[in-house]
Amino acid sequence: MPDNITDLEVRxxxxxxxxxxxxxxxxxxxxQTEIVAGFAEIFAQTRKLPVDVVxxxxxxxxxxxxxxxxxxxxxxDFRSCYSSSTAxxxxxxxxxxxxxxxxxxxPTFDNLHDLLAGHGLDIRSVAExxxxxxxxxxxxxxxxVLFTVSPNNPTGTVLDEDRLHRIAAACADRDTVLVIDSCxxxxxxRAQYDMYAVxxxxxxxxxxxxxxxxxxxxxxxxxxxxxxNVGNPLPLARMYSDHMLSASPFILRVIELFADDGxxxxxxxxxxxxxSNRRLARNNIKLTPAYxxxxxxxxxxxxxxGVTAGALYAELGEVGVHVLPGELFYWAQPHLGTDLIRISLxxxxxxxxxxxxxxxxxxxxxxxxxxx
Amino acid sequence: MPDNITDLEVRxxxxxxxxxxxxxxxxxxxxQTEIVAGFAEIFAQTRKLPVDVVxxxxxxxxxxxxxxxxxxxxxxDFRSCYSSSTAxxxxxxxxxxxxxxxxxxxPTFDNLHDLLAGHGLDIRSVAExxxxxxxxxxxxxxxxVLFTVSPNNPTGTVLDEDRLHRIAAACADRDTVLVIDSCxxxxxxRAQYDMYAVxxxxxxxxxxxxxxxxxxxxxxxxxxxxxxNVGNPLPLARMYSDHMLSASPFILRVIELFADDGxxxxxxxxxxxxxSNRRLARNNIKLTPAYxxxxxxxxxxxxxxGVTAGALYAELGEVGVHVLPGELFYWAQPHLGTDLIRISLxxxxxxxxxxxxxxxxxxxxxxxxxxx
Numbered sequence: 019m020p021d022n023i024t025d026l027e028v029r030x031x032x033x034x035x036x037x038x039x040x041x042x043x044x045x046x047x048x049x050q051t052e053i054v055a056g057f058a059e060i061f062a063q064t065r066k067l068p069v070d071v072v073x074x075x076x077x078x079x080x081x082x083x084x085x086x087x088x089x090x091x092x093x094x095d096f097r098s099c100y101s102s103s104t105a106x107x108x109x110x111x112x113x114x115x116x117x118x119x120x121x122x123x124x125p126t127f128d129n130l131h132d133l134l135a136g137h138g139l140d141i142r143s144v145a146e147x148x149x150x151x152x153x154x155x156x157x158x159x160x161x162x163v164l165f166t167v168s169p170n171n172p173t174g175t176v177l178d179e180d181r182l183h184r185i186a187a188a189c190a191d192r193d194t195v196l197v198i199d200s201c202x203x204x205x206x207x208r209a210q211y212d213m214y215a216v217x218x219x220x221x222x223x224x225x226x227x228x229x230x231x232x233x234x235x236x237x238x239x240x241x242x243x244x245x246x247n248v249g250n251p252l253p254l255a256r257m258y259s260d261h262m263l264s265a266s267p268f269i270l271r272v273i274e275l276f277a278d279d280g281x282x283x284x285x286x287x288x289x290x291x292x293x294s295n296r297r298l299a300r301n302n303i304k305l306t307p308a309y310x311x312x313x314x315x316x317x318x319x320x321x322x323x324g325v326t327a328g329a330l331y332a333e334l335g336e337v338g339v340h341v342l343p344g345e346l347f348y349w350a351q352p353h354l355g356t357d358l359i360r361i362s363l364x365x366x367x368x369x370x371x372x373x374x375x376x377x378x379x380x381x382x383x384x385x386x387x388x389x390x
Numbered sequence: 391m392p393d394n395i396t397d398l399e400v401r402x403x404x405x406x407x408x409x410x411x412x413x414x415x416x417x418x419x420x421x422q423t424e425i426v427a428g429f430a431e432i433f434a435q436t437r438k439l440p441v442d443v444v445x446x447x448x449x450x451x452x453x454x455x456x457x458x459x460x461x462x463x464x465x466x467d468f469r470s471c472y473s474s475s476t477a478x479x480x481x482x483x484x485x486x487x488x489x490x491x492x493x494x495x496x497p498t499f500d501n502l503h504d505l506l507a508g509h510g511l512d513i514r515s516v517a518e519x520x521x522x523x524x525x526x527x528x529x530x531x532x533x534x535v536l537f538t539v540s541p542n543n544p545t546g547t548v549l550d551e552d553r554l555h556r557i558a559a560a561c562a563d564r565d566t567v568l569v570i571d572s573c574x575x576x577x578x579x580r581a582q583y584d585m586y587a588v589x590x591x592x593x594x595x596x597x598x599x600x601x602x603x604x605x606x607x608x609x610x611x612x613x614x615x616x617x618x619n620v621g622n623p624l625p626l627a628r629m630y631s632d633h634m635l636s637a638s639p640f641i642l643r644v645i646e647l648f649a650d651d652g653x654x655x656x657x658x659x660x661x662x663x664x665x666s667n668r669r670l671a672r673n674n675i676k677l678t679p680a681y682x683x684x685x686x687x688x689x690x691x692x693x694x695x696g697v698t699a700g701a702l703y704a705e706l707g708e709v710g711v712h713v714l715p716g717e718l719f720y721w722a723q724p725h726l727g728t729d730l731i732r733i734s735l736x737x738x739x740x741x742x743x744x745x746x747x748x749x750x751x752x753x754x755x756x757x758x759x760x761x762x
Contacts, residue, residue, distance in 0.1 A: 039635060057429035064609060100472035103633050107479070111508050132632040136483050137509075237436060238638035260504040261475050263411060266610035 034338020035373035040127075040171065040316055042235045042364040047287055050234065053275045060275070064267040073098050076270035076277075077243055081228060083277040083285070084204045088214030089226070093248045097258045098265035102201045102229035102242035103133060108261065109197060109225060109244070110134040112252040118195065119162040123149055125347035125355065127171045130199060132349070134165070143350035146175055154184055158194035167199040169206045172347050172360045174312025176209045182216050190222040195252060201229035201242075204285060205292060206313040214245070223250045230273050232315060232364070233280075233288065241265040241273055289313070295363040295370045302374035305381070308344075308358055315364040318344065321357045325381065330359060339376045406710020407745035412499075412543065412688055414607045414736035419659055422606065425647045432647070436639040445470050448642035448649075449615055453600060455649040455657070456576045460586030461598070465620045469630045470637035474573045474601035474614035475505060480633065481569060481597060481616070482506040484624040490567065491534040495521055497719035497727065499543045502571060504721070506537070515722035518547055526556055530566035535624075539571040541578045544719050544732045546684025548581045554588050562594040567624060573601035573614075576657060577664060578685040586617070595622045602645050604687060604736070605652075605660065613637040613645055661685070667735040667742045674746035677753070680716075680730055687736040690716065693729045697753065702731060711748045 036043070046054060053060075064072050077096060081089045089096070099105040113120060114137040122131060124143040134141060144157060149166060158164045164185070168177035177185070177198070189196040196217070203209045217224045224247055231240035246254055264270075276284065292315050300307055305319035312318075321327060327343035334341055344358025361377070363370060408415070418426060425432075436444050449468060453461045461468070471477040485492060486509040494503060496515040506513055516529060521538060530536045536557070540549035549557070549570070561568040568589070575581045589596045596619055603612035618626055636642075648656065664687050672679055677691035684690075693699060699715035706713055716730025733749070735742060 041635065054433050055430045057433065058427045061426050061429065061609065065607075100476065101634065104472065104476065107483075107633055111479075111483075114510065115508065129632055136487065136629060136632055138486065235437075237433065237640040238636065239640060257508060260501055260508055261479055262473065263413065264610065268609040268611060 034340065035369055035376065036340045037361040037365065037370070037373040038340035038342055040232055040362050040364060041238070042233060042315065043362075043369075044235050044291065044364055044366050046235055047284060049279050049282075049284065050276065053272065053279065057272075060271050061268050064271045067267065069264045069267050072267040072270050073264055076241075076274040079274040080230060080277040081243070083281045084228075085210035085212055086203075086214055086228070088212045088218055089228075089245055091214065091218065093218075094214060094245055095248050095250075095255065096243055096245045097255070098270060099242040099244055099258070100262065100265060101231055101240060102199065102227050103129065104261070105227045105242040105244040106130060106199065107133050108254060108257040109227075109252065110137040110139060112254050112257045113137065113139055113163055116252050119159045120165055121157070121159045121162065122165040123167055123170065124350050125170075125173065125344075126167045126349070128346045128349045130165070130167065146170060146173060149185070150175065150177070150181060154188040158185075158189045158192045158196070160192045160194065163195045163197055164189055165197045165199070167201075169200075169202040169209050169312075169314050171202060171314060172312075172316050172318045173309045174202075174206070174314045175309070176206055178208070179211045179216060182213065183219075186217055186220040186222050186224075189224075190220040195250065196222060196224045197226075198224070199227045201227060201232050202314040203228065204233050204280070205289060205315055207289075208313070217247070223247055223252075225250065225252065225254070230276070234276050235364075236272065236276070239269045239272055241269060292363050295365065295367055298367055298370050299361060299363065299374045302371055303378050303381075316360050316362050318358050318360045321359060321381075323357075326356045327359050328356065330381070334377060334380055337376065337380060339373050339380070341373075341377065406712065407741055407748065408712045409733040409737065409742070409745040410712035410714055412604055412734050412736060413610070414605060414687065415741075416607050416663065416736055416738050418607055419656060421651050421654075421656065422648065425644065425651065429644075432643050433640050436643045439639065441636045441639050444639040444642050445636055448613075448646040451646040452602060452649040453615070455653045456600075457582035457584055458575075458586055458600070460584045460588075460590055461600075461617055463586065463590065465590075466586060466617055467620050467622075467627065468615055468617045469627070470642060471614040471616055471630070472634065472637060473603055473612060474571065474599050475501065476633070477599045477614040477616040478502060478571065479505050480626060480629040481599075481624065482509040482511060484626050484629050485509070485511055485535055488624050491531045492537055493529070493531045493534065494537040495539055495542065496722050497542075497545065497716075498539050498721070500718045500721045502537070502539065518542060518545060521557070522547065522549070522553060526560040530557075530561045530564045530568070532564045532566065535567045535569055536561055537569045537571070539573075541572075541574040541581050541684075541686050543574060543686060544684075544688050544690045545681045546574075546578070546686045547681070548578055550580070551583045551588060554585065555591075558589055558592040558594050558596075561596075562592040567622065568594060568596045569598075570596070571599045573599060573604050574686040575600065576605050576652070577661060577687055579661075580685070589619070595619055595624075597622065597624065597626070602648070606648050607736075608644065608648070611641045611644055613641060664735050667737065667739055670739055670742050671733060671735065671746045674743055675750050675753075688732050688734050690730050690732045693731060695729075698728045699731050700728065702753070706749060706752055709748065709752060711745050711752070713745075713749065
């Protein structure tokens, strides 16, 4: 017997407050709602057009809308993927075939590490702070791959233009492929200098992943754009053609319309909404923000001594509040994350407030027991 | 400067007749058009429901609609993937981690082989005929994986129920994981006996891929369903969670509605359309059908002596007709496919007729030159 609507509503309630995954779950804006209202017409329109034309147009609109004009140069190759994870998995598969060692930023979202590790790659960790300010001469693995994330998740740290120049030069010197996951770029204007124009100035092999999946509450109607320099030694085109023909033209066109809407106020609305939710979260959870300067759609708090993230996570789950424990982001040294919890801000404000209040209440009770 | 509509129309014409890929590109039926007209409402509806509920409901509707009731048993685990290729790539990644040798059917669509080979797997070929009628005692690789496809692409060959029993028993005997790609199942009633019920009778590890991507002209709005027995030694759940959270609930609900439509006449319409296109193709290309009994959405012709598929493919491409050369399907022994070309039938009849007439005209001219 299939569930009926009442069953479903009960289930939704039982499911509680989900501040766990970073997938956007806030309401659509009025102009976004208008685009969705036109889904049937969009479908009819893209049916009549060659896929590669729709694909190119969508990517141009999206990447231009976040400042990445250099990505449209002739010596940049690209493919549209089901998601950024699909793109990253293809990169991992290609790295294994090319037999290159990897150095990857820590902390970062564990899936990035796990996707690559599933291919049996040799992955060494580099601390985000070291990548941001440390000496670079020996950092990129010679004939290997340096994998970083900007803005990084969960820290929100942005690789600035000057530092990117230095990293690009260091990678070029050591024949290191520089991979940058920029899935959160649209959420932070500081990340919107033209990264492709910077990389083009070096004799460098690089891969950049752009993504719409963190931005708009489109129920996983999204695409990841995999971009690389022509001549890149990773067999990305082949990994792609083994896997797929193209992202959905329908989805690509929806992305184009959302990007256009973004340029006409949608991105400001998005960023303002995230900042407002961040204030709400910080007002309601009486803990120190771990990354005060972050602008991406998650926020991370430092737990008081004696409270471990894993245990708190499990207990919160039992009362229907879903967050993420910090251990997950420290993929090589999980103990560095035991005093951190991450919440998602890509929700409606009332979810953020309700969730954060429950976290704080629970933390109070828990503290009273633990800290005697 | 972005392309305008005229540019696009010109491009569409230049692109010629695409009978190459198996992606469905025919027109929607009237009732399917009605579902698409409701896209905005579908989006609003699935927004309010928990994803796992939408996912379960969609899978139940789809698998039931093609006779696979046994798939809904409690000891069957499943995940919804972006596509069947995403599912197969996860299987390949899991096989590498489990370090199992693979035996794979030949001929079959080369992407299946390439997706697995990209993971560096040890893959041996077994002829489709041998799998269908040969001795089975030593066929499944001990502690390995037997990968087959039913209905197979391009042959349309269906593994019948009696033979599946024998293969399942042989795999169980040798601790072989049996993987069956059933992406074309909905197109052939002979493949719609309850495969899961058969496999449940053996102490067997198995994986079955079901797919909506070959059925409906939904511009890549599709899902692949990855199904396996609880206790399967391949780490599929982990490969999945590294990669994705769920298919799009919007897409899943569209699939459910298309499956419901399928049961109420849509599948008959689909199958009749394919058979009618097959007759048109066979009437217009004066060549022998290589697989006369096939019911799937492609058809394959045997070329006359002296004409090689690769060369014909290239020449047809130049005059704007896109087909596939048979070499691609014989992934271990490409020479076995040099006298075969495959065309897609998942098109509107006029495309099939135009494309086939051009193939035949070209073949005539070509023959006159070659066969002097």
